[in-house]
Amino acid sequence: MPLSLLLLLLLTCSMQATHFLGTVMTYDPKNTDANGSVTVVLRYKLNFHSCTVQLRWTCQSGNCGNDSVLLRTVDVESSGEWCQTEGISTRQVPSNAPFQLWLDGGNWITATVNGITSWRAIALVELRSRSDTGKANRSPQTTILPAIRVPSNCQRDFNLLAFDPDGDEVKCRYGNTSLLECNPCTPPSVLSLSSSCTLSFSPTSSSNEGPYAVQLVMEDFPRQTITLTQTDGLLTTITTNDTISKIPVQFVLRGNISCFESLVL
Ligand SMILES: *[C@@H]1O[C@H](CO)[C@@H](O)[C@H](O)[C@H]1NC(C)=O
Ligand SMILES: *[C@@H]1O[C@H](CO)[C@@H](O)[C@H](O)[C@H]1NC(C)=O
Ligand SMILES: *[C@@H]1O[C@H](CO)[C@@H](O)[C@H](O)[C@H]1NC(C)=O
Ligand SMILES: *[C@@H]1O[C@H](CO)[C@@H](O)[C@H](O)[C@H]1NC(C)=O
Ligand SMILES: *[C@@H]1O[C@H](CO)[C@@H](O)[C@H](O)[C@H]1NC(C)=O
Numbered sequence: 001m002p003l004s005l006l007l008l009l010l011l012t013c014s015m016q017a018t019h020f021l022g023t024v025m026t027y028d029p030k031n032t033d034a035n036g037s038v039t040v041v042l043r044y045k046l047n048f049h050s051c052t053v054q055l056r057w058t059c060q061s062g063n064c065g066n067d068s069v070l071l072r073t074v075d076v077e078s079s080g081e082w083c084q085t086e087g088i089s090t091r092q093v094p095s096n097a098p099f100q101l102w103l104d105g106g107n108w109i110t111a112t113v114n115g116i117t118s119w120r121a122i123a124l125v126e127l128r129s130r131s132d133t134g135k136a137n138r139s140p141q142t143t144i145l146p147a148i149r150v151p152s153n154c155q156r157d158f159n160l161l162a163f164d165p166d167g168d169e170v171k172c173r174y175g176n177t178s179l180l181e182c183n184p185c186t187p188p189s190v191l192s193l194s195s196s197c198t199l200s201f202s203p204t205s206s207s208n209e210g211p212y213a214v215q216l217v218m219e220d221f222p223r224q225t226i227t228l229t230q231t232d233g234l235l236t237t238i239t240t241n242d243t244i245s246k247i248p249v250q251f252v253l254r255g256n257i258s259c260f261e262s263l264v265l
Contacts, residue, residue: 019049020108020119021082022214022251025057025101028165029127029136030090036231037065038096038127038136042089047251051076051083055103060122060180062099067091095231096127096136102180108213113188113255116213120183121248128228128236130166137228138165139245140218160197160218160249168220168244172197175215181248188212190255201253209255216249 025044032038046055051073058064067089074084093099102122127136141163162170172193175181187193191214192200199214221240228236228244238244 019110020106021047021049023047023103023119023121024142024249025121025123025139025247026141027123027125027139027245027247029138032096032136036095037092039090039092040125040127040136042067042087042091042101042123042125044087044089045074045084046087047082047084049080049082049109051085053085055105057089057101057103057123060100060102060104062097063094064099064101065091065093093127096129097230098124098126098128100124104183109211109252111210112213112252113210114186114212116182116184116186116215118183119250120180121215121250122179122181122246123248124243124246126228126245128230130222131227131229132222132224133166137220137244139247140164140168140170140220142218142247142249156201158199158201160199160216162197162218164220166220168222169240170197170218170220171195172216172218172249175217175248181217182215182250185215188214188253191253212253212255214251214253217246218249219243219246 023044023046025042027040027042030039030041054071070088072086074086076083100122102120104120106118108116108119129135130137143161160172162172164170172195174187174193175185177183177185190202190212193216197218221243222238223240225237225239228238
């Protein structure tokens with residue numbers, strides 16, 4: 001194969017890889033071994049223009065151990081606009097100390113109205129033993145539908161599914177750039193978000209048309225003060241004001257003169 005053709009192919013592939021449309025991650029701890037090592041199953045969805053992108057979450061802080069990943073394609077949009085893949089990562093960490101995994105790179109789909117180019121998403125995995133359940137924390141659970149179309153007058157509230165298997169309070173907020181939750185986190189001007197995870201779409205003028213990158217963080221808070229016990233015996237007190245874990249919820253919302261079409265992926 002001529003070198004120029006090879007370079008063209010490589011360029012084409014890397015350009016497709018730059019069409020990010022969002023992600024979500026949840027986790028569920030499995031067993032703890034006698035030596036203190038913990039196995040946790042992390043499930044994530046990744047939305048790209050192309051099905052061939054295979055992005056790995058990397059360790060941002062703490063000891064993230066090692067993992068093995070199963071990937072499958074969940075859904076492909078018929079016009080070829082997006083492809084959703086699901087990853088199931090079984091991760092083994094040497095202790096139950098908290099750690100953070102992230103995606104950090106680029107790019108989102110071109111010309112997002114809120115000016116987001118680079119992608120960044122982070123999950124805080126808390127596995128210390130909770131005094132109220134005697135077990136490791138489980139993250140909030142959320143299901144994200146491949147495509148949601150909002151009818152034409154478009155003044156509408158949309159409730160994100162937010163369930164916590166430990167019975168914690170779940171709250172949503174926009175990502176915070178200084179907490180490395182997105183890069184940058186500029187929220188869409190046409191959306192407002194309540195802490196109970198309701199997104200409100202407001203009618204827009206034609207100047208607001210186009211795709212918006214929506215970059216949210218979902219967190220669980222205990223309903224009463226609890227303590228977390230680390231493998232080495234260290235105790236930490238968590239009040240109702242403190243986050244236990246956090247997960248990213250990111251997707252594309254499309255603004256249209258008469259209507260919003262959102263891809264909640
Ligand atoms: C702890 O035990 C697990 C399962 O037996 C093993 O895979 C892991 O390597 C051990 N970790 C250490 C730090 O010895
Ligand atoms: C992590 O690495 C250990 C030691 O190489 C291995 O025994 C274990 O199966 C790995 N765990 C995962 C989830 O990949
Ligand atoms: C973002 O996080 C920083 C560091 O915790 C905090 O000081 C700041 O108030 C946060 N910004 C917003 C908008 O919440
Ligand atoms: C939580 O924060 C509120 C508002 O800052 C404060 O009034 C309350 O005392 C805090 N609760 C705990 C348990 O720290
Ligand atoms: C706006 O929405 C309508 C109805 O879904 C669609 O036919 C049209 O192509 C959209 N316009 C743009 C610019 O996306």
